[in-house]
Amino acid sequence: MDASSPHFDIAVAGEINLDLVLDGIPYPMPLERELLASSFRVTLGSSAAILAHNLSALGMRVGFSSLAARDDFSRLALNYLTDRRVDISGVQYSEDGKSGVTVLVNHGGVRHILTYPGTAFDMRAGHLDLDHICRARHFHLSSLFLLRGLHKDLPEMFRKIRQHGLTISLDTNDDPDDVWGGVLGDLLPLIDVLLPNERELLRMTEAASVEEGLAAMAGKVPLLVVKRGAQGSIIQQGKDRHVIPPVQVTPVDLIGAGDSFNAGFLACYVRGLPAETCAAVGNVIGAVSTLKPGGIEAFRDDIFWRHAVKDLAPDLPLLDRLLQ
Numbered sequence: 001m002d003a004s005s006p007h008f009d010i011a012v013a014g015e016i017n018l019d020l021v022l023d024g025i026p027y028p029m030p031l032e033r034e035l036l037a038s039s040f041r042v043t044l045g046s047s048a049a050i051l052a053h054n055l056s057a058l059g060m061r062v063g064f065s066s067l068a069a070r071d072d073f074s075r076l077a078l079n080y081l082t083d084r085r086v087d088i089s090g091v092q093y094s095e096d097g098k099s100g101v102t103v104l105v106n107h108g109g110v111r112h113i114l115t116y117p118g119t120a121f122d123m124r125a126g127h128l129d130l131d132h133i134c135r136a137r138h139f140h141l142s143s144l145f146l147l148r149g150l151h152k153d154l155p156e157m158f159r160k161i162r163q164h165g166l167t168i169s170l171d172t173n174d175d176p177d178d179v180w181g182g183v184l185g186d187l188l189p190l191i192d193v194l195l196p197n198e199r200e201l202l203r204m205t206e207a208a209s210v211e212e213g214l215a216a217m218a219g220k221v222p223l224l225v226v227k228r229g230a231q232g233s234i235i236q237q238g239k240d241r242h243v244i245p246p247v248q249v250t251p252v253d254l255i256g257a258g259d260s261f262n263a264g265f266l267a268c269y270v271r272g273l274p275a276e277t278c279a280a281v282g283n284v285i286g287a288v289s290t291l292k293p294g295g296i297e298a299f300r301d302d303i304f305w306r307h308a309v310k311d312l313a314p315d316l317p318l319l320d321r322l323l324q
Helices: 047-057 072-083 118-122 148-163 184-190 198-205 210-217 257-269 275-289 302-312
Strands: 008-013 017-023 039-045 062-065 067-069 092-094 100-107 110-116 136-142 167-171 223-227 233-237 240-244
Touching: 008 047, 017 072, 039 047, 039 072, 047 062, 047 072, 047 136, 047 257, 067 072, 067 118, 100 118, 118 148, 136 257, 148 167, 148 184, 167 257, 198 210, 198 223, 210 223, 210 233, 223 257, 223 275, 233 275, 240 275, 257 275, 275 302
Parallel strands: 008 062, 008 136, 017 100, 067 092, 136 167
Antiparallel strands: 017 039, 100 110, 223 233, 233 240
């Protein structure tokens, strides 16, 4: 790179925490009973951190920004990122805050998701170094509704990032309050790509169907990408709409599949590829993530994920570059 080149391909900001995952718990869960899990594991959680990890596995130069606690949980979470060569120099630390944590209780096809937000609620605009972020080509924000302390400053922050020539993507993730308002409406005109899943699209548009949700969002963002799991994905640019077929797999675990889709999509988007290709690669990378438990486990093993990609989509454009 020459001195004028961006230092990162993608700068990612958002929360960071561990996932504690319990399998085999009966559903519904009775109260005042000791329920025994069939397995337990600890892995990297949080939408932003999973995305950053998996983007780096796909060959992207990634800078990660967050507010972390000074405790063992944060150290372990950040180690997952540095092991994947994610640059964490944009992370700031809370001296008295506590790490967030998510407990996922799997009941076969459904699950409970229990989150303590920790430092996510404490993050303020001053914890994000815009000079550091703007050394990238593209900026992504995850988990909008967990970053409550940022909300009032985000529109101006996004404007400044755009002034530096970066494109911007947003994955709101779930709104724990199920309100889906506030700063979201102010941010939509400032982003280039919105990456909701189907349920999130319906909630943020108050639509009764995907068709209604797509129609309601037409024109509000340049590129809408809707993740539909086993049904693939839909992309919409203005009124131009494409359904991208899924990749057929037998999933082991769905944790982080949407974030992995985002990684595949954005790895192509920053290369300037057509949105249809980006979404097709996103479908593949999301499917690969389901083949191992946890949001990053499939992408900690280069041999595993590269073979899986070749098996699932040997003829898909760009994969040779991802597999270098």
